[in-house]
Amino acid sequence: MGEVLVARRHPGGHGGDTPGGCTHPVQMSWPDAYATARDAAKPLPAELTPVVAATGRVLAAAVRCERPVPAFDNAAMDGYAVAGDGPWAVCGRVLAGSPAGAAVLRAGTAVEIATGALLPAGTEAVIPYEDCWVEDGLVIGAVGTRRHIRRAGDALSPGTLIAPAGRIVTATVAAAALQAGAEHVLAYRPPTVTMLVTGDEVITDGTPGPGQVRDTFTGLVAAVTARAGGGFTLSRRLPDEPDLLAAALGTAGTDVIVVSGSSSAGAADHLHRLLGAATATWLVRGVGCRPGHPQALAVLPDGRFVVSLPGNPYAGLVAALTLLEPLVAGLAGRPPTGLPTATVTGRATLMPGGVRIVPVGPDGDLTAAGPVGLHAAAAAGTLAVLPDDWADGKPVVTLTVP
Ligand SMILES: Nc1nc2c(c(=O)[nH]1)N[C@H]1C(S)=C(S)[C@@H](COP(=O)(O)OP(=O)(O)OC[C@H]3O[C@@H](n4cnc5c(N)ncnc54)[C@H](O)[C@@H]3O)O[C@H]1N2
Numbered sequence: 001m002g003e004v005l006v007a008r009r010h011p012g013g014h015g016g017d018t019p020g021g022c023t024h025p026v027q028m029s030w031p032d033a034y035a036t037a038r039d040a041a042k043p044l045p046a047e048l049t050p051v052v053a054a055t056g057r058v059l060a061a062a063v064r065c066e067r068p069v070p071a072f073d074n075a076a077m078d079g080y081a082v083a084g085d086g087p088w089a090v091c092g093r094v095l096a097g098s099p100a101g102a103a104v105l106r107a108g109t110a111v112e113i114a115t116g117a118l119l120p121a122g123t124e125a126v127i128p129y130e131d132c133w134v135e136d137g138l139v140i141g142a143v144g145t146r147r148h149i150r151r152a153g154d155a156l157s158p159g160t161l162i163a164p165a166g167r168i169v170t171a172t173v174a175a176a177a178l179q180a181g182a183e184h185v186l187a188y189r190p191p192t193v194t195m196l197v198t199g200d201e202v203i204t205d206g207t208p209g210p211g212q213v214r215d216t217f218t219g220l221v222a223a224v225t226a227r228a229g230g231g232f233t234l235s236r237r238l239p240d241e242p243d244l245l246a247a248a249l250g251t252a253g254t255d256v257i258v259v260s261g262s263s264s265a266g267a268a269d270h271l272h273r274l275l276g277a278a279t280a281t282w283l284v285r286g287v288g289c290r291p292g293h294p295q296a297l298a299v300l301p302d303g304r305f306v307v308s309l310p311g312n313p314y315a316g317l318v319a320a321l322t323l324l325e326p327l328v329a330g331l332a333g334r335p336p337t338g339l340p341t342a343t344v345t346g347r348a349t350l351m352p353g354g355v356r357i358v359p360v361g362p363d364g365d366l367t368a369a370g371p372v373g374l375h376a377a378a379a380a381g382t383l384a385v386l387p388d389d390w391a392d393g394k395p396v397v398t399l400t401v402p
Pocket residue numbers: 014197198199201202213214215216217260261262263264265266269292293294309310311312313315371
C-alpha cells in the first residue's frame with residue numbers, strides 16, 4: 001500500500017537508531033509531509049454498499065437513475081381527476097398509496113384524488129378543490145389551462161446522472177439515489193482507525209492526580225478521522241511498556257494506527273525503535289514545522305499505516321491535521337483538494353527553514369500558542385501555516401480545527 005519515497009538512512013536526528021533495517025526519509029518540509037501522506041494513500045477497494053449505509057463514503061462509480069421519477073402518473077394537486085366534459089359524476093376516491101382501482105375513468109365521471117395518488121386510467125385532468133365545487137354528487141367547474149398531472153419520468157428518466165464517481169455520498173445524494181431507485185451504490189471502503197494512547201501519566205477519565213494528565217487525543221483523532229471519511233473504531237490507553245505497545249501495534253486490525261506520545265527521544269519513547277524492529281518503512285519522519293516536528297508516518301510490511309502524534313496536545317493536533325487527515329481522506333477515496341488559503345494579520349515568531357502553525361481567529365488575527373495548550377486553537381477554529389517569509393497581511397494555507 002505504501003510507497004518508499006526516500007529510501008535512505010536517517011543521518012541521526014531525533015528518535016535514535018532504527019534497528020531492523022528500517023529506511024526512512026530525512027525530515028521533510030511541511031508541504032511535502034502533507035502531500036506525502038495524501039499521495040501514500042490509495043483508495044481502499046470499492047464495495048457494493050446499501051445506499052442507507054453509504055453516507056460519507058466516496059462513490060467509486062457514478063449513480064444513475066434506475067427507475068423513472070415519478071414512477072407512475074399521479075395527481076399534482078388535491079381535487080378531482082376527471083375525464084371528458086363536465087359536470088362530472090363523482091364515482092370514488094383515490095388517496096396517495098391506495099390503488100387507483102380497476103375502473104377506467106369514463107367520460108363525464110370524476111374521482112376525488114390526493115396529490116401524489118396514482119391516476120386512474122383515462123384521467124384527462126385534475127381540477128383542484130379551489131377551482132370547483134360539488135353539488136348533488138356532481139363536480140362543477142372547468143379544466144384550466146394546466147392539467148395538474150405528473151407523468152411518469154417527468155422529473156427524471158432512467159440513466160440520468162444522479163452523482164458522478166468521486167462524489168462524497170451526502171444525505172442529499174443518498175436521498176436522490178433512493179428516489180431514483182438505486183438500493184446500492186459502489187463506494188470505497190472507509191478506512192478503519194485505531195488509537196493507541198501511550199503514557200503512564202495519561203488517564204482517560206476522572207481528575208488527574210500528581211504527575212498525571214487527562215487524555216486529550218482520543219476525541220480529536222476520532223473527529224479528524226470522521227471528517228476525512230474514516231471509521232474510528234477504538235482507543236486504547238497503554239502504559240509506557242514496549243512489549244505492550246509492540247503487541248498492540250501487531251494486533252490492531254485496522255488500516256491506520258494512530259499513536260499519541262512516544263514520538264520523541266525520552267527513555268519511555270519506544271515507538272521509533274519498535275517500528276524499526278517491525279521493518280516499517282518511514283514515509284515521513286520529522287517535519288519542518290513548529291509545533292509538531294517529531295510527527296511521523298510509517299507503513300508496516302502488511303500495509304497498515306502508523307501515524308505518530310507528538311504527545312504535547314497542540315503539537316498532536318497539528319500532526320493529526322498534517323498527516324492523519326490527508327491519509328484517511330486518500331484511503332477513503334476522496335479526490336485531493338487544495339487546502340484553503342486566507343489572509344492573516346498580526347505577529348508571529350517564524351521558523352527559519354520551516355513553518356510555524358498558529359491559531360487564527362475569525363477576524364484573521366493570529367493568536368499566540370505554545371505546543372501544549374489547546375485553548376487558542378479551540379477559540380480560533382482555524383490554524384494558519386506560516387512560511388518563514390510570511391509578512392503581516394500575506395495569504396497563507398489554513399487548516400480547520402475539528
Ligand atoms: N530530547 C528531546 N526531547 C524532546 C524533543 C526532542 O526533540 N528532543 N521534542 C519535544 C517535543 S517538540 C515534543 S512535541 C515532545 C514529544 O513527546 P512524545 O511524543 O514522546 O510524548 P511524551 O513524551 O509521552 O509526552 C509529551 C507531553 O505530552 C503529554 N501527553 C502525552 N500524551 C498525552 C495525551 N494523550 N493527552 C494529553 N497530554 C499528553 C505528556 O504528559 C507530556 O507532557 O517531546 C519533547 N521532548
